[in-house]
Amino acid sequence: MISFENVGMRYGMGGEVLSDITFRLERGSFHFLVGPSGAGKTSLLKLLYLARRPSRGLIHFFDKDLARIEREELPRLRRRIGVVFQDFRLLDHLSAFDNVALPLQIKGAKRIQIADHVEELLSWVGLKDRMHARPATLSGGEKQRVAIARAVINKPDLLVADEPTGNVDPEMAMRLMHLFVELNKIGTTIVIASHDQHLVETIGAPVLSLDKGNMTYLAGGKPRDPDPDETGAQP
Numbered sequence: 001m002i003s004f005e006n007v008g009m010r011y012g013m014g015g016e017v018l019s020d021i022t023f024r025l026e027r028g029s030f031h032f033l034v035g036p037s038g039a040g041k042t043s044l045l046k047l048l049y050l051a052r053r054p055s056r057g058l059i060h061f062f063d064k065d066l067a068r069i070e071r072e073e074l075p076r077l078r079r080r081i082g083v084v085f086q087d088f089r090l091l092d093h094l095s096a097f098d099n100v101a102l103p104l105q106i107k108g109a110k111r112i113q114i115a116d117h118v119e120e121l122l123s124w125v126g127l128k129d130r131m132h133a134r135p136a137t138l139s140g141g142e143k144q145r146v147a148i149a150r151a152v153i154n155k156p157d158l159l160v161a162d163e164p165t166g167n168v169d170p171e172m173a174m175r176l177m178h179l180f181v182e183l184n185k186i187g188t189t190i191v192i193a194s195h196d197q198h199l200v201e202t203i204g205a206p207v208l209s210l211d212k213g214n215m216t217y218l219a220g221g222k223p224r225d226p227d228p229d230e231t232g233a234q235p
């Protein structure tokens with residue numbers, strides 16, 4: 001579904017922050033993206049959610065050559081991608097409920113369906129009581145859960161998440177992973193950047209590993225559905 005061939009990326013006139021990146025994401029696959037701070041994970045995710053274009057190499061996106069995709073076509077493609085940003089990017093003037101409802105409203109869903117669905121999802125991520133709160137009054141972990149709910153509510157074709165469990169406790173991290181695994185089961189292709197080695201090992205999905213802008217290995221594995229009650233504690 002998505003392939004990178006010798007892709008390089010730089011910011012402005014700076015040096016390459018990604019070099020010769022080659023990999024393939026099959027439709028419905030689930031990968032973790034790991035690597036030390038500054039390795040290029042967020043930069044690679046930006047290419048994946050079409051926020052930036054590569055400075056060299058070939059990217060096929062939803063089986064189309066990215067270089068041939070017209071600028072006007074990009075918003076339509078972006079609507080097929082759910083993104084959990086590292087800094088959440090919630091809309092401050094909207095409640096948690098309205099932030100999560102937004103992708104469904106844009107899609108033209110009926111109000112009653114939106115209400116049921118948003119409530120169900122916010123309850124699942126433990127925010128039933130905080131539904132009407134504005135982002136400014138939410139903790140970091142609460143904001144992160146709103147951001148995740150907003151990214152998954154639409155059942156996107158591709159979900160890209162940057163450290164989506166960085167601000168929550170191990171029990172909630174497992175619960176959120178369960179959400180991603182369930183989404184993956186119904187066909188969403190998933191890429192999650194994470195520093196949490198325990199989580200990566202517990203889920204057991206294949207791993208894309210970056211170091212200083214180079215992809216160092218692609219390890220195998222099959223994502224396992226975590227028990228939402230699992231605490232994530234080390235044995």
Ligand SMILES: Nc1ncnc2c1ncn2[C@@H]1O[C@H](COP(=O)(O)OP(=O)(O)OP(=O)(O)O)[C@@H](O)[C@H]1O
Pocket residue numbers: 011014017035036037038039040041042043044
């Ligand atoms: N907007 C930018 N302009 C210029 N350089 C940038 C920009 N964003 C990131 N970089 C540089 O690109 C390199 C890769 O950064 P990136 O944020 O992709 O790494 P990362 O692996 O996601 O790091 P972390 O785990 O700390 O989030 C770093 O050297 C960083 O300084």
